[in-house]
Amino acid sequence: MKILIVDDSDIILNILKEYFSPYNVQVATSRNGLEGIKKAIEVKPNIILLDLLMPNFDGIKMLQVIKLMEELSEIPVIVISGNTDKVNVLTAIEAGADRVLAKPIKREQLTEAVEQLLGKKLPLNANSSGVFAAEIDEGLISQLKKLFVENFRNEKQKLERALNERNPQPLKQFAHNAKSVGSTISYPQLQKINSEIEKILNTSEIDWQIVKIKFNQVASIIKDLENSIAVW
Numbered sequence: 001m002k003i004l005i006v007d008d009s010d011i012i013l014n015i016l017k018e019y020f021s022p023y024n025v026q027v028a029t030s031r032n033g034l035e036g037i038k039k040a041i042e043v044k045p046n047i048i049l050l051d052l053l054m055p056n057f058d059g060i061k062m063l064q065v066i067k068l069m070e071e072l073s074e075i076p077v078i079v080i081s082g083n084t085d086k087v088n089v090l091t092a093i094e095a096g097a098d099r100v101l102a103k104p105i106k107r108e109q110l111t112e113a114v115e116q117l118l119g120k121k122l123p124l125n126a127n128s129s130g131v132f133a134a135e136i137d138e139g140l141i142s143q144l145k146k147l148f149v150e151n152f153r154n155e156k157q158k159l160e161r162a163l164n165e166r167n168p169q170p171l172k173q174f175a176h177n178a179k180s181v182g183s184t185i186s187y188p189q190l191q192k193i194n195s196e197i198e199k200i201l202n203t204s205e206i207d208w209q210i211v212k213i214k215f216n217q218v219a220s221i222i223k224d225l226e227n228s229i230a231v232w
Contacts (some may be wrong), residue, residue: 001025003122004045006036006062007080008054009177012184016080018143019107022053022122040072045086047114052081052092053176056068063095076117080105082183082191082215103183141185142229147224148181156219166208168201169216175201178218190221197210 003025004065005016013029020027028043030036034057040048048066059079067071079092082103089100099113115121155174162170175197182191197214200206 002028002043002091003047003049004028004030004040004043006030006033006034006045006059007047007051007181008032011144011177012051012146012180013150014138015144015184019110022125024125033059036062037065040066040075045075047076048077049120050077050079050097052079052088053083053100055173060095063092063097067096078113078117080097082180103180104186105184115137143186144181145225145229152222159215163208166206168206171211172198172201190218193217193221
């Protein structure tokens with residue numbers, strides 16, 4: 001059994017891979033739609049989990065391409081997105097998605113959707129009991145928070161330089177990932193502010209003073225998150 005996960009956030013990729021750790025499956029990953037198409041041709045997955053909003057080559061473009069390819073067109077695709085309003089859901093389904101799931105998503109919800117589309121149960125590892133308590137998902141969420149805080153610490157200087165140089169691309173990428181993480185860990189404030197940053201950065205005339213204020217708000221939220229999980 002092979003599963004391909006396509007998402008531009010390494011943090012989300014790691015957490016989704018962990019969701020399938022109790023099962024006897026091979027998990028491949030890609031960080032954008034174009035790479036995802038190449039990986040799908042290479043590994044021939046039984047199912048694809050796909051993020052919609054990715055830079056350069058997004059999930060909709062990937063869906064449209066693979067549904068035109070004879071060797072990939074029959075592979076079921078589950079779209080997992082932090083933005084599942086009516087327009088996005090209809091766009092994903094029209095492009096070929098078999099199911100659209102909203103973040104934050106739980107292991108049980110995801111595995112149930114995968115098993116329904118495959119028409120069979122996922123095979124368990126030999127040492128797995130098959131009983132997954134809620135505490136397991138809580139542990140994964142805690143891990144995700146730690147990964148996010150550590151990633152911000154590593155990226156902070158680059159982001160501050162992008163602010164000073166008024167370079168929107170690194171900030172767009174970070175805001176998109178942070179919005180996705182905020183949705184996954186049920187942290188609406190983090191999701192809301194980064195959605196606002198994304199919107200501002202996509203305007204023709206960027207108000208950099210507002211971007212800087214909101215970035216500082218995000219940094220403050222992450223500091224509080226860091227304190228709450230005692231990363232250091």
